[in-house]
Amino acid sequence: MVHLSSVNHKDVVDDKLLNAVKKVHLELANDEDSFTSSVYGSKFAAFDLPRHEMPEKEMPKEVAYRMIKDELSLDGNPMLNLASFVTTYMEEEAEKLMTECFPKNFIDYEEYPQSADIQNRCVSMIGRLFHAPLGSDDETGAVGTSCVGSSEAIMLAVLAMKKRWKKQRILEGKPHDSPNIVMSSAVQVCWEKATRYFEVDEKLVYCTETRYVIDPEETVNLVDENTIGICCILGSTYTGEYEDVKAVNDLLVKKGLKTPIHVDAASGGFVAPFVVPDLEWDFRLERVVSINVSGHKYGLVYPGVGWVVWRSAEYLPKELVFNINYLGADQASFTLNFSKGASQVIGQYYQLIRLGKHGYRAIMSNLTRTADYLSDSLEALGFIIMSKKSGEGLPLVAFRLKPDEDRNYDEFALAHQLRVRGWVVPAYTMAPNTKNLKMLRVVVREDFSRNRCDALIADIKLSQQLLQQMDRESIKKQQEFISKHHTSSGKAKHNHPKYRNEKHSLQGKTGKTHAVC
């Protein structure tokens, strides 16, 4: 039985509304700026926030705070974001420490000498972790610096390699106008940026349908006299697999080539030394001249810190290092940024001494176990696993659907379906020459516990069942709907029409997705 309800006469409805509106106007306070009830009683709650031009008048701080806070609640839940490597959990004590250091300007060595000293300790610890040679004087021994992230670190490393190569060429009286760098086609977008912005040619080692990392033989064959260096990735962002740095190094040695290697250990630098300490990828190999690592990935610090270490000062040309005299103290600096917050560097030091090797190992081992568990479960669900297991790669799971099955949906549809459940699991098109292989990727971070892993597996199963029941047409429709309304970048208006659909990068040329890191 349905509840019966009378249909009101039209006049009645209108009258009520009208009266209500009138009342509101009549009772409106005269003094619009003062508010006594709560921020929602102020006039600001009834207006849109200024978007394009600065307001003439100020706004009470409680109101501005609340309005912004409310708006930010539309941001995603970092815990369910399985797309990003970037740390989303830190201990309360670490947060407190970082909060206290917000106003500290990291570059201001004279004013904040202790913060600067803490950076030096971190460089020392990370350098030793990577088996950096310890020098007895100024010329030998590793040098390093903190950065905003691995992007800056990589740009600095490319600059150093380029400058060193150029100096050598000038010394030999040879032309130095077409430097190149050898790297995998699965590199992160900042490598493309670095080559573009600093005018270095890219020589790409393409992946194949079965091999998602560089082939050492092919890599070394690409090296010529204009090669400033080779980039090896410790933990590809697509499948998490470690590239065989040792093989590249040994081939170089065998052929008698002096080409330097830079290891992009953005994610792997804080995983491999703890999980697979015997894997030789770092300064133990003689051709490795520099390594970068992101503190805000498996270094377990909130965003804003990366590290780069050079084997010795010889690999960091002097003319790139600027000295700044400040209140009598000379400061050598090699950065693209200048003033920045000191919190993250302090956070890194906190984590290093708080956790110790034992703590990092415990966390990384747990992550590896969770990743293995997820791999096995997904395999049981019928997916093809593309990532490595048991510590042979980063703790992430890359998987795809079986190609031969008769099925109406693809990886992207599954990703969209999971999005509706709140999970952000990205779908990618792999690096070029892999026949546009599609894949899904789950990054296992510190806060991704076994319990949440189970919830994810259940949701994947559910989404698959749902998609199986739908026909091709409705899947397409739903996908369009989700990408328009559920994903934020689909809704966004900020995309600039002029720069849309660029054709100059690997993504523009081949359809590879620039993986998020």
Next chain:
Amino acid sequence: MSLARHVDPENIISHLHPDGKRQGAPGSHLTPYSTDYASQTSIPKYRIPQEGAPADAVYAMLKDELDLDGRPTLNLASFVDTYIEENAQKLMVDNIVKNLADNDEYPAMLSMSERCVSILAHLWGVQKGEKAIGSPTVGSSEAIHLGGLAMKRRWQERRRAEGKDTLRPNIIMGANAQVALEKFARYFEVEARILPVSAKSNFCLDPDLVSENIDENTIGVFVILGSTYTGHYESVEVVSKILDEFEERTGVDIPIHVDAASGGFVAPFTHAGTGSQKWNFELPRVKSINASGHKYGLVCPGVGWIVWRDESYLPKHLIFELHYLGGTEESYTLNFSRPGAQVIVQYYNLIHLGFSGYREVMENCLANARLLSKSLEAAGWYTCVSDIHRPISTSITAAQEVKEAVKSTVSSSGDEKRETSADYTPGLPVVSFRLTDSFRNEFPHVKQDIISLLMRARQWIIPNYALPPKEDGTEILRVVIRESMSFDLLDRLVTDLVQVTETLMGNDQADLEILQSQHERRRPKVKKGADDKKEGEEGDKGGAGGYKQAGKNVGKRMADGIHRSVC
């Protein structure tokens, strides 16, 4: 054994310490100070410890150690904001986990960053019909690299279209330029034409030298709105006119990038503005402007902004597109993952303070800076190199000025009308001063760096450094007035400066020499070991020539390897 034996404190401690190694695993503890780190073991400095330690103990140790850092409020050397409103801090804490590069996950944050760009473009006078485009950066350094790179690429594109070579790009800047501008030239392989400064040009970019140094290979001119040495604004409009004339003569169009790191949030708000001159997008030649949110934008460190007047000034192939779960995002930055909380606080400030709020803060800073300048000159020992306290009609003599200063310090705030910066020479709220010539003749042994040192003993940080080349015989003391430098603190500062100077006048040369040598030893060993490298000689840049005026002096400064100003 010589008397002046150097004592290494770390050595002594490690000798006297009973046992360097920690015994066993950290057990239970009552307070952080009952753990091993309190006395038995030194906190790990150079390698990761095998075992970890309790969170509260590590927190306490680090917090205590960080107390040795200076006090941000008393640091008068830096432009970087140190005051943070409680609500702003709450927003920072709430959003500390957010990654600005993760557009898809944090759409609300992204839209705030968009709004900031839009607000700033309007603030800097973007013209109707132009599609301004911009980006948040980590700071002005990144912004300058991006602005310079866009200029270089535009120049290359134009030269290639004309069928000419692109081998020798150059860029013009004054010798007062902040280190980031020189870094850009070095890292992106552009010849830096660093023009010497003089008293005539207020120790800023000299427009007369600009016309002598530009040619078809000039990718652009960096004009600095607010020199870090003296706070003077460089005359963008005059440079623009010179470049207009050059274009008429030769057909070569040279753009201007305005480095408004400090001035971008001061000039638009103050009554003085930049005087009668234009500096922003109202001048068609100004193609891009950068500013630091963490300076007078009143946000804590980690945010800067760059805006191009129109998308056509940003070459297309510098932009990378990131596809992500159905969405697309363009990116032109040197950094990728980085904190986004500062951008949120910038938006908070913009709408919380509004135009009038920012105006009040900036006017207060300038008023305090004027007061300090006048007090220093009234004391009679110092003369100001900065000009913000000088009325626009600068015909009055120094004596009159002193009288006026005394009057204005004495007269209380009950005046009929509060004076604004409009009556004075425009500039940043910076006071650069030095000892007068007569004082130095009378007390030749009193050096300015001792004043800096003695002020340090009273917790104030006031740097002393030489002016840029050609004028580097002159040393200045510089005080940056930020919003936290209130009237009360200013009062203390003037008292302390007077006391310190009087003390010095009463001391003889021998005492001061001892003090100075102590100071040499006390200097903190930052970036020790192999990291501490001197910048090399000019390297590949030196031979290129091209300086018509600069020549040796530039070389000398670079050979010294020293960039004196910090921002």
